[in-house]
Amino acid sequence: MNDILQGLLEAGRLVVTLDPDLIEISIRSLEVTLSAVLISSLLGIPFGAWLAVKRFRHRRAAIAVLNALMGLPPVVVGLVVYLMLSRSGPFGVFGLLFTPAAMIIAQVIILTPLIASIAHQAMREMWAEYHDLLISLNTTRWQRIKALVWDGRRALLTASLAGFGRGIGEVGAIMIVGGNIDNATRVLTTAIALETGKGDFALALGLGFVLIGLAIAVNWLIHILSRTEVSGQW
Amino acid sequence: MVTQTILPLRLRDARVRKNGRVIVGPVDYELPADGFTIVIGPNGAGKTTLLRMMHGMERLASGAVEWQVAEKRARERQAFVFQIPVMMRRNVLENVAYPMQLHGSSRKQARAEAARWLELIGLAEAAERPAPVLSGGERQKLALARALIRKPEILFLDEPCASLDGRAMREIEAVLQSAHSEGTRIVMSTHDMGQARRLASDVLFVHRGRIHEDGPAARFFEHPQTPEARAFLQGDIVE
Amino acid sequence: MKKLFLSAMLMAFAAGAAGADVMKMAVTTSFHNSGLSEILLPEIKADLDLEVQLLVVGTGQAIRLGEAGDVDAILVHSRPAEERFLAEGYGTHRTEIMYNDFVLIGPADDPAGIADAGSATAALVAISEQKIPFVSRGDDSGTHKMELSLWDGAGVGEDVRQVEWYKQAGSGMGATLNTASGLNAYVMSDRASWLKFGNKGDLELLFAGDPVLFNQYAYLPVNPEKHPHVKADLAGKLEAWLVSDRAKALIDGYRLEGEQLFTFNAGQN
Ligand SMILES: Nc1ncnc2c1ncn2[C@@H]1O[C@H](COP(=O)(O)OP(=O)(O)OP(=O)(O)O)[C@@H](O)[C@H]1O
Numbered sequence: 001m002n003d004i005l006q007g008l009l010e011a012g013r014l015v016v017t018l019d020p021d022l023i024e025i026s027i028r029s030l031e032v033t034l035s036a037v038l039i040s041s042l043l044g045i046p047f048g049a050w051l052a053v054k055r056f057r058h059r060r061a062a063i064a065v066l067n068a069l070m071g072l073p074p075v076v077v078g079l080v081v082y083l084m085l086s087r088s089g090p091f092g093v094f095g096l097l098f099t100p101a102a103m104i105i106a107q108v109i110i111l112t113p114l115i116a117s118i119a120h121q122a123m124r125e126m127w128a129e130y131h132d133l134l135i136s137l138n139t140t141r142w143q144r145i146k147a148l149v150w151d152g153r154r155a156l157l158t159a160s161l162a163g164f165g166r167g168i169g170e171v172g173a174i175m176i177v178g179g180n181i182d183n184a185t186r187v188l189t190t191a192i193a194l195e196t197g198k199g200d201f202a203l204a205l206g207l208g209f210v211l212i213g214l215a216i217a218v219n220w221l222i223h224i225l226s227r228t229e230v231s232g233q234w
Numbered sequence: 235m236v237t238q239t240i241l242p243l244r245l246r247d248a249r250v251r252k253n254g255r256v257i258v259g260p261v262d263y264e265l266p267a268d269g270f271t272i273v274i275g276p277n278g279a280g281k282t283t284l285l286r287m288m289h290g291m292e293r294l295a296s297g298a299v300e301w302q303v304a305e306k307r308a309r310e311r312q313a314f315v316f317q318i319p320v321m322m323r324r325n326v327l328e329n330v331a332y333p334m335q336l337h338g339s340s341r342k343q344a345r346a347e348a349a350r351w352l353e354l355i356g357l358a359e360a361a362e363r364p365a366p367v368l369s370g371g372e373r374q375k376l377a378l379a380r381a382l383i384r385k386p387e388i389l390f391l392d393e394p395c396a397s398l399d400g401r402a403m404r405e406i407e408a409v410l411q412s413a414h415s416e417g418t419r420i421v422m423s424t425h426d427m428g429q430a431r432r433l434a435s436d437v438l439f440v441h442r443g444r445i446h447e448d449g450p451a452a453r454f455f456e457h458p459q460t461p462e463a464r465a466f467l468q469g470d471i472v473e
Numbered sequence: 474m475k476k477l478f479l480s481a482m483l484m485a486f487a488a489g490a491a492g493a494d495v496m497k498m499a500v501t502t503s504f505h506n507s508g509l510s511e512i513l514l515p516e517i518k519a520d521l522d523l524e525v526q527l528l529v530v531g532t533g534q535a536i537r538l539g540e541a542g543d544v545d546a547i548l549v550h551s552r553p554a555e556e557r558f559l560a561e562g563y564g565t566h567r568t569e570i571m572y573n574d575f576v577l578i579g580p581a582d583d584p585a586g587i588a589d590a591g592s593a594t595a596a597l598v599a600i601s602e603q604k605i606p607f608v609s610r611g612d613d614s615g616t617h618k619m620e621l622s623l624w625d626g627a628g629v630g631e632d633v634r635q636v637e638w639y640k641q642a643g644s645g646m647g648a649t650l651n652t653a654s655g656l657n658a659y660v661m662s663d664r665a666s667w668l669k670f671g672n673k674g675d676l677e678l679l680f681a682g683d684p685v686l687f688n689q690y691a692y693l694p695v696n697p698e699k700h701p702h703v704k705a706d707l708a709g710k711l712e713a714w715l716v717s718d719r720a721k722a723l724i725d726g727y728r729l730e731g732e733q734l735f736t737f738n739a740g741q742n
């Protein structure tokens with residue numbers, strides 16, 4: 001109990017003093033995860049919608065695989081991306097290992113199935129609703145996907161925010177591919193792991209509280225900007 | 235603009251099967267190029283399925299649905315108002331504008347045209363309301379405006395007045411009659427015999443998945459040819 | 474498609490990395506935990522205009538990083554692994570820089586009585602005979618390898634080190650100390666990690682000073698013949714600095730809670 005209190009105090013101290021290291025790693029956390037969420041949403045949302053609209057032979061199998069991919073252990077993703085990006089791996093020439101780009105790539109792999117799967121769920125419901133109209137209007141597949149994504153944008157925002165939640169708290173993959181380099185690839189979660197390793201529980205916990213606060217702030221901000229709660233009649 | 239009419243529509247030995255059971259057909263029928271056709275028949279007779287089949291929305295177990303032009307082009311010239319209209323999750327104006335935007339109209343053009351239709355149909359005041367909050371009657375009006383905005387050559391309607399009060403019903407009927415007088419072919423199902431008598435130029439009586447009897451409205455209502463049609467008109471239970 | 478995506482990302486991030494020279498060096502957790510890097514890196518930056526990015530990993534992984542060419546040099550402390558690294562041509566040479574020492578930690582009441590042991594060997598034998606809990610790194614790190622060689626030297630074979638008292642944490646020094654603290658068990662640690670460790674609980678430093686516990690650090694640049702992209706020139710500059718009198722003064726002068734941790738010994742063997 002005392003440790004937790006100390007963690008809270010530490011969090012307060014870090015925030016009040018605008019600790020420069022804290023600000024730097026918080027910004028990096030946001031940069032990495034927001035980039036990954038953006039890319040994953042651009043990939044996952046159209047894919048989820050496409051999966052809802054298109055009937056093909058192995059559709060069920062594809063959905064099952066997608067749902068299974070949601071459970072990918074980040075450490076495994078990290079290891080595979082690491083081996084791909086390593087100088088002796090297939091994409092080694094790009095020199096991306098231990099850079100924020102590598103962290104984004106790993107998170108995109110982790111987040112895309114999650115976002116696609118939630119998007120598919122939402123799009124499937126909407127497709128059941130819209131099916132007759134869109135078929136009757138002789139729409140192309142692309143027009144169908146566009147209508148579903150546009151009209152379902154609030155539900156899809158939830159998918160992206162779920163991705164953000166998973167990404168911002170993720171440590172296994174980005175630790176491996178980012179290397180937790182001070183001033184280069186250290187983010188909130190890897191810093192927490194580091195401080196825990198040193199036995200400095202108060203600082204680790206303080207960073208943890210900052211992380212939670214940041215996640216809440218981002219969710220809140222996005223809800224305000226999109227006014228989901230105000231105009232949420234449907 | 236209409237280079238070639240898509241009518242008449244010809245159904246040849248058309249059959250729709252669901253769960254291994256033929257629910258409509260076989261139907262052999264030619265829908266004439268002109269007229270206001272009313273489809274009647276008991277619940278579960280197959281009216282909805284027949285209309286959807288004509289519109290090309292049911293997979294045929296046999297036979298064919300033939301228009302005078304290729305199926306894809308024919309579909310562009312048709313519109314359908316469903317028994318339960320789909321309310322897209324956007325406002326009323328944008329719901330009505332949507333079909334025009336699909337066809338390359340600019341957003342501005344489409345919205346201007348949609349506003350004109352809303353005025354015509356008496357929904358102008360609700361233009362900025364989200365469509366999913368509309369009442370049953372308003373929904374039917376929206377669906378009708380959305381179906382007519384592309385000036386279809388033929389319009390199918392599946393019980394468009396099922397849950398409407400007398401006034402709303404008359405308003406919709408007026409819109410349909412004016413569309414018909416401007417050359418739109420109309421095929422509509424209803425359970426309201428008064429409405430059928432008011433609107434029909436000819437009648438399709440559907441019974442057990444088949445077109446049991448068809449003909450000009452005057453003859454059908456005065457001298458039904460089959461015992462089933464006679465019983466149905468008298469309000470008896472048709473077996 | 475994938476390539477395109479990757480190169481776009483590459484360009485986005487390459488743009489931000491201008492300025493000072495940058496090189497990557499893999500170091501062991503124990504070195505980083507000592508806090509010495511926080512003293513040395515800013516001085517290196519000031520003297521050489523060189524930013525050294527540290528990858529803090531176990532010895533095993535540090536060597537893998539060097540073999541793969543993902544870092545430009547490694548700073549580790551496991552002689553047999555270093556020599557294999559050189560023999561296989563991954564490194565150009567090995568330069569000894571400094572040493573620190575390992576210490577034996579345990580519960581304050583010292584149930585095995587190792588505080589008065591005459592040697593590290595005697596201490597370990599006492600723990601094993603009484604089967605008092607002992608937490609091992611168990612992660613194939615330099616520290617772990619050192620610990621294993623001590624057990625073998627004490628004649629306590631793998632068959633004797635049973636799980637009922639010998640726990641393999643499979644993690645870094647800090648996490649292993651956390652585990653020992655939680656179990657109130659014996660544990661071997663480098664002195665620096667122990668001094669910096671914040672969750673000591675009931676643990677105390679019980680035994681140190683036996684020369685077998687000394688721990689030699691060596692610097693190995695990655696061979697540019699194997700990996701042409703490595704920054705051999707920067708690695709060379711850093712090496713010259715690490716063996717200089719300037720480095721000697723900083724290393725010997727570094728104090729943690731009043732104790733000297735490292736002894737500079739470059740060029741002495
Ligand atoms: N997917 C389906 N699977 C099995 N049976 C179906 C399916 N769709 C429709 N049917 C059956 O086909 C028959 C005709 O249905 P349809 O909806 O065309 O009737 P309807 O004449 O429009 O009835 P109502 O007047 O009640 O609207 C009904 O018995 C219905 O239960």
Ligand SMILES: [Mg+2]
Pocket residue numbers: 281282283317392
């Ligand atoms: Mg029906």
